[in-house]
Amino acid sequence: MRSMLGFLGRDMAVDLGTANTLVYVRDRGIVLDEPSVVALNTRTGKIVAVGAEAKQMIGRTPGHIVAIRPLADGVITDLEVAEQMLRYFIRKVHRRPLTQPRLIIAVPSGITGVEQRAVKEAGYQAGARRVYIMEEPMAAAIGAGLPVQEASGSMVVDIGGGTTEVAVISLGGIVTSQSVRVGGDELDQAIIAHVKKEHSLLLGTRTAEEIKIAIGTACAPAVERRLPIRGRDLITGLPRTVEITDREVYEAIDEPLHTIVDSVQATLDECPPELAGDLATSGIVVTGGGALLDGLDHRLAEATGMPVKVADNPLLSVALGSGRCVEEFDRLQGVLVPEPRR
């Protein structure tokens, strides 16, 4: 509690991700990292829990409590809940708005102008003096240490929970980009569908995510690994355990992975030739939690023929990149989304 007082009035950056929200405070670094989940009581309309506590409730709530991920598909499905979540997280690190801070919010690049304005409004309501929007791939690129302001192309692929954002950046701007609504969540769903079809077993999304992290792979596995998994039998309705192999998981997630690889190839195809030449030497940097999937870098390298590198802390890239803008606001403010004319 006392340490929080130190944050009063400090500029901050928020990575408003589809799966996780991170808050970076100037001179402090990342001070908050929680799932982008809100638990709502549908009878009263009141928020029951936010963040880690709310994620625990997914799939376990009684009828009148729902756990919502307001940005799950990269578009804001529930604007009001998203605003409340953002305000909650900002207030958690910024107790009382004594001196009002500047705030940078990194959002998926697919969100609409209306949604951007709502996100900004939430920032102002949380006590910010000034709110700036930053596109996620730009933040990811800066966070991964790419030389975004140089006159040579850099490519970043940010694989989040709900979306994958691919962008080529040069001279502080996004030259070409793609945003597809396929990310880690889709891989989890593919595992659920496979286990249901092949093993007549129902899995929750959290179990599917655990399986993906434990034995998921983007490349055909050479040696077989097995994992016992627990779910509910489709026919008897009772709990049952089966064994699943890494090859099964590899085959189950192949299709959504194809979509991700295709979007990288499509962005490369659209890239102006000079920049494409730069990329052949500088390569592709992958960020976001999806970058941690085993073999993903190999698969992308094979499909594109380019060198591929996973960022050092892929889950933190966007927060670190938007945080850099907070630390070096004057030097980097050119990369923020300009204010719309009134």
Ligand code: ADP
């Ligand atoms: P967002 O920016 O959309 O909030 P994140 O960058 O936080 O998303 O990434 C979350 C996604 O990364 C989730 O789908 C999660 O399952 C996935 N993920 C996290 N760790 C791993 C891992 N070790 N292997 C594969 N996927 C992972």
Ligand code: MG
């Ligand atoms: Mg993200």
